Structure formats: structure tokens, C-alpha cells
Amino acid sequence: MAGEGAGPAARLFRYDRRIAANSARATFSGWHDRxxxxxxxxxxxxxxxxxxxxxxxPITALTAFAGSVVIGSTAGRLIAVRLAFHAFDGPLAAxxxxxxxxxxxxxxWCAIGLTLLAILTVIARPSLLIASLPGYLxxxxxxxxxxxxxIAGFGTGKAGFGRMLRSWIQRPGxxxxxxxxxxxSLAFTAQYLRGDALVVVAGIETALSGLALxxxxxxxxxxxTIAGQGPWRIIGRQARGAMLFVGIAxxxxxxxxxxxxxxxxxxxxxxxxxxxxxxxLAYRIHGKGFxxxxxSILTGLLILTAFxxxxxxxxxxxxxxWQLQRRSAARTWLLA
Amino acid sequence: MNPIIDLIxxxxxxxxERVVRHVDLTVIEGSWFGLIGANGSGKTSLLRALAGxxxxxxGSCRIDGVEMIADRPARATHFGFSPPADTLPDxxxxxxxxxxxxxxxxxxxxxxxxxxxxxxxxALLDRWIGDCSAGMRQRITIALAFAQGHARVILDEPxxxxxxxxxxxxxxxxxxxxxxxxxxxxxxxxxxTLAVACDAGxxxxxxxxxxxxxxxxxxTAAQDPQAFxxxxxxxxxxxSVP
Numbered sequence: 177m178a179g180e181g182a183g184p185a186a187r188l189f190r191y192d193r194r195i196a197a198n199s200a201r202a203t204f205s206g207w208h209d210r211x212x213x214x215x216x217x218x219x220x221x222x223x224x225x226x227x228x229x230x231x232x233x234p235i236t237a238l239t240a241f242a243g244s245v246v247i248g249s250t251a252g253r254l255i256a257v258r259l260a261f262h263a264f265d266g267p268l269a270a271x272x273x274x275x276x277x278x279x280x281x282x283x284x285w286c287a288i289g290l291t292l293l294a295i296l297t298v299i300a301r302p303s304l305l306i307a308s309l310p311g312y313l314x315x316x317x318x319x320x321x322x323x324x325x326x327i328a329g330f331g332t333g334k335a336g337f338g339r340m341l342r343s344w345i346q347r348p349g350x351x352x353x354x355x356x357x358x359x360x361s362l363a364f365t366a367q368y369l370r371g372d373a374l375v376v377v378a379g380i381e382t383a384l385s386g387l388a389l390x391x392x393x394x395x396x397x398x399x400x401t402i403a404g405q406g407p408w409r410i411i412g413r414q415a416r417g418a419m420l421f422v423g424i425a426x427x428x429x430x431x432x433x434x435x436x437x438x439x440x441x442x443x444x445x446x447x448x449x450x451x452x453x454x455x456x457l458a459y460r461i462h463g464k465g466f467x468x469x470x471x472s473i474l475t476g477l478l479i480l481t482a483f484x485x486x487x488x489x490x491x492x493x494x495x496x497x498w499q500l501q502r503r504s505a506a507r508t509w510l511l512a
Numbered sequence: 513m514n515p516i517i518d519l520i521x522x523x524x525x526x527x528x529e530r531v532v533r534h535v536d537l538t539v540i541e542g543s544w545f546g547l548i549g550a551n552g553s554g555k556t557s558l559l560r561a562l563a564g565x566x567x568x569x570x571g572s573c574r575i576d577g578v579e580m581i582a583d584r585p586a587r588a589t590h591f592g593f594s595p596p597a598d599t600l601p602d603x604x605x606x607x608x609x610x611x612x613x614x615x616x617x618x619x620x621x622x623x624x625x626x627x628x629x630x631x632x633x634x635a636l637l638d639r640w641i642g643d644c645s646a647g648m649r650q651r652i653t654i655a656l657a658f659a660q661g662h663a664r665v666i667l668d669e670p671x672x673x674x675x676x677x678x679x680x681x682x683x684x685x686x687x688x689x690x691x692x693x694x695x696x697x698x699x700x701x702x703x704x705t706l707a708v709a710c711d712a713g714x715x716x717x718x719x720x721x722x723x724x725x726x727x728x729x730x731x732t733a734a735q736d737p738q739a740f741x742x743x744x745x746x747x748x749x750x751x752s753v754p
Contacts, residue, residue, distance in 0.1 A: 194612060195601045198608075261599075264566075265565075267656045273585040462602075463601060
């Protein structure tokens with residue numbers, strides 16, 4: 177058999193590295209794509225550096241640690257999911273099932289993530305390396321372990337309940353139920369909390385409801401794309417629950433709790449809808465892993481913009497959506 | 513007549529339910545073994561488990577006389593297996609995916625033998641998989657099962673999405689390779705191929721073996737395909753009645 181002597185340990189890694197490299201080349205194929213990406217990267221780095229240098233070291237260290245844990249856990253989970261795919265559906269399943277090769281694959285991708293994070297930290301504020309690197313490693317470990325648990329049923333169909341739940345919460349009625357739950361919860365919480373504290377609670381509850389209502393199933397997006405559905409039609413169908421949620425929750429909040437709280441509910445809901453739109457468009461262009469990677473980078477960019485220059489945020493959001501939609505529109509009917 | 517795969521009372525679970533129950537089968541080296549059955553009868557689960565992609569819940573799985581029921585990596589190493597066509601990465605070209613799995617393309621060609629022409633692979637080498645039709649993807653996945661030079665190959669419904677000419681050429685090429693020593697297991701829905709091309713097989717219904725198809729029965733079937741089709745359909749209908 178081929179491959180045994182030709183470094184099978186590296187085959188899994190080479191396979192995914194080639195996919196990532198080709199996807200990146202396709203994503204930034206035009207000079208304007210590269211220009212936009214470079215501008216966004218420079219802008220994001222400058223904003224991060226400015227924010228981190230302006231604050232006391234303990235605060236920035238804590239922020240860097242928390243952010244690195246999130247990045248590490250996302251990376252660890254993505255790697256676990258990818259290994260599960262390789263073992264079940266991939267052409268290199270024999271490699272993906274061997275513990276030694278799995279470990280090498282895991283270490284290789286974690287090392288790449290760690291190196292990139294170290295470079296970014298050195299650019300932003302070198303003294304934060306002491307917080308970001310351990311944070312990443314802890315996050316990667318946690319993400320890998322939890323990822324392995326959550327994909328324990330990969331290929332054996334044990335995700336049936338999750339699929340059923342996802343299907344239910346994408347119905348418009350789920351948006352009405354979520355809005356009613358939010359309003360009842362806020363009415364109850366208002367008896368104990370007032371002012372900013374209530375607004376924070378409203379923001380957190382809205383974010384949780386919004387994220388639950390805008391879950392995107394990549395295989396469903398892919399199927400609809402093959403079947404000839406345009407990007408905005410798919411987004412519109414998936415947004416029904418969240419639109420009903422914000423359509424009910426925001427006006428009632430304005431009447432009962434005041435305009436500030438209603439604005440937070442509306443803004444948070446719009447943010448979750450924007451995230452859903454970005455994921456849907458990205459799933460039409462790329463495989464799930466790379467699409468999630470791209471969307472997490474774009475989300476980070478939007479968060480940085482919101483913190484450093486909020487007035488520019490709508491323009492950056494529109495630019496991102498336009499760029500993704502331009503490429504995803506061309507995918508309709510492909511693969512048929 | 514050397515049995516290289518010997519399954520005894522194997523069961524497979526998916527979604528917490530047994531989808532394959534106490535199946536026995538034996539595959540002889542250098543033969544084409546066909547699995548037929550209704551959708552959801554357990555064909556794909558059985559082939560995936562044999563190829564290490566799923567665990568067996570119980571039973572005995574001996575390959576070359578070695579017990580491998582609990583050893584998924586060993587089973588995966590023993591067989592060439594075609595992944596589902598829709599899971600191929602859009603961002604690779606035909607040549608790239610073949611070379612990443614099997615090494616240099618000039619090394620892969622001899623392993624594919626007559627399949628190179630039957631699958632029309634030369635025309636797919638420089639095409640992005642994302643731009644391929646379902647039939648083109650299917651051709652690449654079949655080639656992937658042979659790219660590493662396995663002498664035992666498992667194909668799950670290989671004739672799906674192929675046009676009639678490609679399906680005919682593929683059947684001829686696979687039969688020629690089996691005559692030259694390849695051991696092949698395929699899930700099939702085409703009773704004609706089963707009758708004409710396979711050496712033995714089983715019919716699965718509800719996860720159980722509903723009918724064993726030995727070489728004598730298939731020889732008779734090849735002489736009178738219509739009678740075989742009628743008999744098989746009657747069996748499948750009877751098996752689907754709760």
C-alpha cells in the first residue's frame with residue numbers, strides 16, 4: 177500500500193493544509209480582495225494595539241488571557257470535529273483512526289494557531305505573551321475534550337435530538353416563544369434590578385436567544401444552494417424566527433422598560449442576525465471548518481471596530497456582507 | 513477458495529438502535545461480493561463498519577484469519593474505501609485529491625489499471641471538485657478507493673450518478689480487475705449488475721440477511737435475469753412488509 181513509507185503522519189495535515197491554502201487563494205483571488213483584507217488586518221492590528229497600550233497591564237493581560245482561551249477552545253473544537261470527519265467520511269480514515277497520527281495532526285494545527293497568536297501578541301503588546309500563550313493552550317485542551325464529547329455520536333446518528341431541536345427553533349413560532357420568555361424574564365428581573373444592571377441582563381438574554389434562533393446548519397445551506405436558492409432567500413428563511421423575536425421584544429421593551437433597554441435588545445438582535453448572515457454566506461462558499469474560521473476572524477474585526485470606532489461599524493459590516501454575498505451568489509446551482 | 517473476510521453474527525448500532533443484526537457472511541479472495549437491499553436495510557452501515565468507519569456492536573470479524581472486531585484502525589488499513597461523493601472538498605482539484613491520498617499520479621495510474629479510462633480520469637485531473645457534477649465526483653471517489661493500491665476494496669453504490677456508458681465501462685473494468693485478483697465488495701441497487709458481475713452476495717432486509725446469493729444462484733440469474741429480478745423483488749417486497 178502507498179503512503180506507509182511516504183510519511184503517512186503528514187498526509188492528514190497536508191490534505192487539510194492544501195484545502196486551506198486553496199480556499200485562501202480563492203477567497204483573495206482579486207487584487208481588491210487582497211487590498212480589502214490587508215486594510216482590514218492592518219486596521220484590526222492598529223486598533224488592538226491602541227486599545228491594549230492605553231490600558232493598565234493587569235486589565236489587558238486578563239483580556240488577552242480570556243480572548244486566547246476563546247480562540248484556543250475554538251481551535252481545539254474545530255480540530256476535534258475535523259478528525260471525526262476524517263475518521264468517518266474522509267479518504268484518509270485509516271490515518272485518522274490511528275492515535276499516534278491523530279496526536280501529530282492535533283499538535284501540528286495547534287502549533288500553527290499558537291504561532292499566529294504569538295505573532296499577533298508581539299505586534300499588539302509583547303508583554304502579553306505570558307497571558308495569551310497559556311490561555312490558548314488551556315482553551316485548546318478544553319475545546320478538544322469538549323469537542324470529542326459533543327461529537328461522540330458522529331456517524332452513528334446519535335445527534336438526532338440536536339437536529340430535532342435545531343429544526344424546531346428555526347420555525348417562526350420559536351421567535352414568538354423566545355420573545356415572550358425574554359419579556360417575562362425581564363419583568364421578573366426588574367423587581368430586583370434597575371438601570372444599567374437590567375440593561376446588561378437584557379443584553380445577555382437577548383444574545384443567548386438571538387444566537388439560539390439563528391443557528392445555521394451548513395448542510396442545509398449547502399443543499400439549498402445546490403437546489404438553486406439565492407443567498408438572500410436562504411438568509412430570509414433562516415431569519416424569520418429572529419425577526420419575529422426582535423419585532424415583538426424591542427417595541428414591548430420600549431413601552432415597558434424604556435428606550436435604552438429596547439435599543440440594546442434591537443442592537444444585540446441585529447448583531448446575531450448579521451452573524452447568521454455571514455455564516456450562511458460563508459457556508460455557500462467554503463466548507464464548514466474554513467467558513468467558521470473566516471467568520472470568526474470577521475467577527476473579531478467587527479468587535480474591534482465596535483470598541484475603537486463605533487461610527488464606522490455599519491460601513492465595515494456592509495462591506496463584509498457585500499464581499500461575501502458577491503462570491504456566494506455565484507455558487508447557486510453549483511454541484512448539481 | 514480462500515476466505516479472507518469472515519463475519520459471524522455481527523451487529524451494528526446507529527441512533528441507539530441495531531441497524532444490522534447478527535449478520536454472517538464470508539468473502540472469498542479474488543471475488544466480487546454484492547450487497548442488495550432496500551434503502552435503510554443496513555448495507556452502508558455494514559460496509560462502513562467493515563472498513564473501520566463505524567464500530568461493530570458485537571460479533572466476530574476475521575480478516576485474513578485475524579480477529580479485528582474491536583480494531584477499527586486495522587480494518588480501515590486493510591480496505592480501500594470510496595468516501596461519499598458529496599464530502600469531497602470543493603477547494604481541491606482532481607489531481608490534488610488523488611495525489612494527497614495515493615502519492616504521485618504516475619504511481620497511481622498502474623494501481624487504477626482499466627479504471628483510468630473507464631472513469632475518464634484524465635479529464636478530471638485539472639478540474640476543481642467544486643465545479644464537478646455529481647457523476648464526476650463519483651468517478652473521483654471510486655478512483656480514491658484504488659489510489660493507495662489496496663487489493664481489497666469496498667464501494668458503496670458505485671454506479672450512482674454515472675451515465676449509462678460510464679456505468680457499463682466501470683462494470684467491465686471492475687470485473688476485469690476482480691478476474692486479476694481484486695477482492696471487491698459493493699452495495700448495489702442494480703439487480704442486473706448483481707446477476708451479471710457478482711460472484712456471491714447477500715440480500716439485507718431490516719438489518720438481517722434475507723437471502724444468500726451463492727455463485728450457483730447467480731450463474732442461474734445471469735442466464736435468466738428477468739426471472740431473477742422477479743424473484744428478488746418479491747423477496748424484497750415480502751421483507752418490507754412489517
